[in-house]
Amino acid sequence: MTPNKWNIPDLGFGVGLRSVHYDHILEHRPPVDWFxxxxxxxxxxxxxxRYVLDRVAxxxxxxLHGVSLSVGSSDPVNFGYLKLLKALADRVRSPYISDHLCWxxxxxxxVHDLLPIPYTEESLRHITQKxxxxxxxxxxxxxxxxxxxxxxxxxSSMSEWEFHARLMxxxxxxxxxxxxxxxxxxxxxxFDPKEFIDRIDPALVCQYHLAGHTNKGxxxxxTHNDHVIDEVWExxxxxxxxxxxxxxxxxxxxxxxxxxxxxxEALKAREYRTAExxxxxxxxxxxxxxxxxxxxxxxxxxxxxSMSHDL
Amino acid sequence: MKNVPLSTLQQxxxxxxxxxxxxxxxxxxxxxxxxxxxxxxxxxxxxxGALTPAERIGIYRKMFFLRMTESMAIDYPGVKAFLGEERFxxxxxxxxxxxxxxxxxxxxxxxxxxxxxxxxxxxxEREMLADLAELELAVTNSLDTAEMPLxxxxxxxxxxxxxxxxxTFVPIQAVSLLTLGHSVNEYLDAVITDDALPMIQxxxxxxxxxxxxxxxxxxxxTPQQYRLLSLLLSGMRFGDALAALADAFPIDASxxxxxxxxxxxxxxxxxxxxxxxxxxxxxxxxxxxASTH
Ligand SMILES: [Fe+2]
Numbered sequence: 001m002t003p004n005k006w007n008i009p010d011l012g013f014g015v016g017l018r019s020v021h022y023d024h025i026l027e028h029r030p031p032v033d034w035f036x037x038x039x040x041x042x043x044x045x046x047x048x049x050r051y052v053l054d055r056v057a058x059x060x061x062x063x064l065h066g067v068s069l070s071v072g073s074s075d076p077v078n079f080g081y082l083k084l085l086k087a088l089a090d091r092v093r094s095p096y097i098s099d100h101l102c103w104x105x106x107x108x109x110x111v112h113d114l115l116p117i118p119y120t121e122e123s124l125r126h127i128t129q130k131x132x133x134x135x136x137x138x139x140x141x142x143x144x145x146x147x148x149x150x151x152x153x154x155x156s157s158m159s160e161w162e163f164h165a166r167l168m169x170x171x172x173x174x175x176x177x178x179x180x181x182x183x184x185x186x187x188x189x190x191f192d193p194k195e196f197i198d199r200i201d202p203a204l205v206c207q208y209h210l211a212g213h214t215n216k217g218x219x220x221x222x223t224h225n226d227h228v229i230d231e232v233w234e235x236x237x238x239x240x241x242x243x244x245x246x247x248x249x250x251x252x253x254x255x256x257x258x259x260x261x262x263x264x265e266a267l268k269a270r271e272y273r274t275a276e277x278x279x280x281x282x283x284x285x286x287x288x289x290x291x292x293x294x295x296x297x298x299x300x301x302x303x304x305x306s307m308s309h310d311l
Numbered sequence: 312m313k314n315v316p317l318s319t320l321q322q323x324x325x326x327x328x329x330x331x332x333x334x335x336x337x338x339x340x341x342x343x344x345x346x347x348x349x350x351x352x353x354x355x356x357x358x359x360g361a362l363t364p365a366e367r368i369g370i371y372r373k374m375f376f377l378r379m380t381e382s383m384a385i386d387y388p389g390v391k392a393f394l395g396e397e398r399f400x401x402x403x404x405x406x407x408x409x410x411x412x413x414x415x416x417x418x419x420x421x422x423x424x425x426x427x428x429x430x431x432x433x434x435x436e437r438e439m440l441a442d443l444a445e446l447e448l449a450v451t452n453s454l455d456t457a458e459m460p461l462x463x464x465x466x467x468x469x470x471x472x473x474x475x476x477x478x479t480f481v482p483i484q485a486v487s488l489l490t491l492g493h494s495v496n497e498y499l500d501a502v503i504t505d506d507a508l509p510m511i512q513x514x515x516x517x518x519x520x521x522x523x524x525x526x527x528x529x530x531x532x533t534p535q536q537y538r539l540l541s542l543l544l545s546g547m548r549f550g551d552a553l554a555a556l557a558d559a560f561p562i563d564a565s566x567x568x569x570x571x572x573x574x575x576x577x578x579x580x581x582x583x584x585x586x587x588x589x590x591x592x593x594x595x596x597x598x599x600x601a602s603t604h
Contacts, residue, residue: 040417046457046484048525068416074318081416106321110413111328111375112382115321122317151367152357155315190360218361219370301417307370308377 001244002202006141006174008095010245011061013266016252021259022052030263034061036249039097040068040301043084057092063207063247064094065176067304068110069134071144072103072117074126077133086138096141096206098176101127101164104304112304118153119163124170131171143206145176146196148184148213148222148307160185161199168204175200178209179236180228184220193235202243210236210269211251211306224306225254227265237272245273253306315347315355323347323355327368329412331376331405334369376404379421383407386422386451389443389499390429392508393436406432419455422448439511442491446499446518449487450529453522456484462583474588476550480543481585485522488532488541490515496531523581535560536573544582548589 012033017025019041024030035056042053056062068081089097102114117123135142146164158166168175177200179193186193210233212226228236228250240246250266323346330337338349347355356364380400384391391399411424426448430441461483470478494512501508517537520529532540538559542552553570556562562570577583 043416045455047454047522051458051525074316074321078416084416103321105413106318106325108414109325109329110415111325112378112413112418113328113371113374115324115328115371118315118317118320120317126317150362150370151364152359153320154355154357155320156357188360188362189357218366221370301419304378304418307374308381 002242004174004206004243004246005203006096006206008141008174008206008247011063011247013269014063014247014249015259015262015266016065016249017053017056017062018253018256019049019052020256021262022048024259026052026055028259029059030259032060032263032266034063034247034249036063036065036098036251037092038301038305039064039066039085039088040304043081043088053092062092062094064089064092064097065145066097066099067112067114067301068104069099070102070104070110071099071130071134072101072115072123072127073106074103075106075108077130077137079137082134082137089138089140094140096143096174097138098143098145098207100147101144101167102147112301114147114304116147116149116151116153117163119156119158119160121157124163124166127167128170131167131173135171135173141174141206143174143176145178145209146181146185147178148181148188148220150188150219152189159191159196159199161196165200165204168201174206175204176207176209177205177239178211179239180209180211180213180232181222183232183235184213184222187220194238197235197239197242205239205243205246207247207249208236208239208269209249209251210266211253214307221307223254223308224251228268233268233272236269240273251305254308319346320355323352324368324371327352328371328375329409330372331409334365334372337372338365376400376408378418379403379408379413382418382421383425387425387444387447389447389495389502390425390440392502393440393443393498393511419451422451439493439495439513442493442516443495443498443511445489445491446495446520446529449489449518449520450499450527453485453487453520453527456522458485458525459483459584461581462578462586464578466586467578470586470588476548477589478549479546479587479589480549480583481546481587482544482582483521483584485527486544486582487520488537488544489518489520490537491518492516494531496529499529519582521580521582528580535566535569539570539573540577540582543577 014034014036015032017035017037037053041049100114103117104113104115105111131142164175182193182196210228211224212228214221214223248269250262252262323343326342326346327337330340330342337343338352343352353364356367358364380403383403407428410428413421426441426444429437429444434440492515494514494516496516496518497509498511517532517534518529519532539552539556542555
């Protein structure tokens with residue numbers, strides 16, 4: 001096992017906290033190792049989402065995962081946003097924060113999508129500067145996730161993995177390796193997903209993401225609406241052999257099933273940690289809670305993490 | 312296709328994503344062409360595999376409009392029910408997000424300008440739709456406000472009878488009042504409960520919106536209730552508010568009884584967080600007792 005550069009402890013197998021599961025989690029306190037929360041949902045809300053977050057934070061480790069940092073945008077760093085983010089990270093004691101190696105808008109617009117960046121020297125210099133500013137302000141490690149992409153730019157002078165590796169070297173940020181995103185992008189652009197994994201320094205990988213996707217034939221969509229496919233589990237195993245114990249998180253953002261289904265899917269990851277063959281605990285069957293209109297703001301920000309399978 | 316600056320490439324791609332219509336329309340739009348001409352733009356995207364560059368950027372375009380319309384549909388189910396899905400989606404995609412693109416870190420803020428947008432629109436039902444949207448926005452806004460401790464019955468019981476004229480109330484954050492020109496509250500009720508949709512009447516309508524234990528409610532108030540409650544929420548002393556009510560409406564014995572019930576109802580609904588007792592001297596700002604929390 002390779003320790004990660006920041007000695008971030010292995011929290012185990014986590015699940016993304018989603019509003020449809022709030023009642024279940026508060027009532028049953030399921031034995032989940034940790035929760036990842038979409039930062040934007042909680043930044044300013046004083047309502048039910050904040051109440052639930054505080055209760056969850058009393059019981060479980062929490063890591064903040066953002067969708068609006070837009071570190072790849074040519075716009076400057078938005079310190080107003082970072083100020084809110086830092087206050088939230090302190091409140092829930094997030095040991096590090098994660099977001100995506102992407103851009104979400106320019107000229108202060110936000111299109112609320114994780115858009116691809118051109119892998120050029122110019123982008124690298126610009127993003128390196130921004131990452132350094134973010135980490136200095138946040139006073140904790142920034143961990144950037146590789147995103148699923150549907151387009152690549154002709155101006156790119158290096159591969160995605162080379163760009164990510166050089167960014168980590170130049171800016172000292174870490175990587176949230178989304179194995180499903182590697183698989184999706186590899187299919188969409190015709191590269192070898194294992195080559196991506198091989199070229200990333202295992203000491204810089206701080207966390208894994210796993211999720212389901214939708215096969216549209218001509219391309220894969222990162223929909224987070226289903227179980228993880230076997231090929232992605234095998235890719236996780238391949239990557240995991242290089243890094244050893246790293247926080248592993250399952251994302252499920254569309255057609256979300258009962259909490260126990262999502263939790264069991266996350267626990268499947270144990271079977272692929274070859275050094276730690278632990279049988280998952282038995283299913284805990286609970287009735288699902290019907291959604292109540294206008295009880296809580298629907299967590300639209302969570303959906304920014306994924307594409308709709310209606311596309 | 313080398314050396315397109317990052318900012319140019321991003322401004323071009325954003326313009327293509329945000330432009331309504333077809334991908335071809337978007338590539339040829341003035342907004343996109345201002346950064347890269349259509350053919351150069353397409354060359355900026357690698358042409359490989361089963362999809363063309365236009366199809367590849369088209370995936371992002373479709374997702375953008377889907378996100379925008381879905382997000383607005385969550386905040387404005389009433390307006391959507393009235394217009395129908397197709398008309399609602401077209402209004403959002405073709406006009407609203409073009410005029411009011413998101414500039415927030417969260418989609419929860421996207422609909423903030425929708426009532427004003429509707430009122431200024433050319434839609435024949437614009438006034439009524441804007442009223443409906445105002446109510447829906449007030450409901451949405453109530454969801455995010457901070458939870459506050461509630462004024463208790465014990466605290467109210469501790470007020471001496473002679474002190475009542477000089478008390479003021481601290482409202483909770485999640486309470487608001489609206490006066491609208493249409494009876495949109497009944498319409499929204501029916502949309503939320505999935506009942507048959509009533510006709511929206513053109514009449515002055517006072518609505519109370521409040522959140523209690525994280526659930527938001529709305530209900531119609533009489534003009535008298537509205538007047539008194541709005542004065543109390545604004546921080547006016549109870550005695551002064553009653554006097555102002557009497558100036559506007561005749562208060563007989565039965566209405567005095569009503570007022571007692573209204574007030575008890577508002578406290579029971581948790582509209583107030585605290586109470587201040589003031590001395591009855593001329594100086595109305597002389598506060599000598601702190602609130603409950
Ligand atoms: Fe992910």
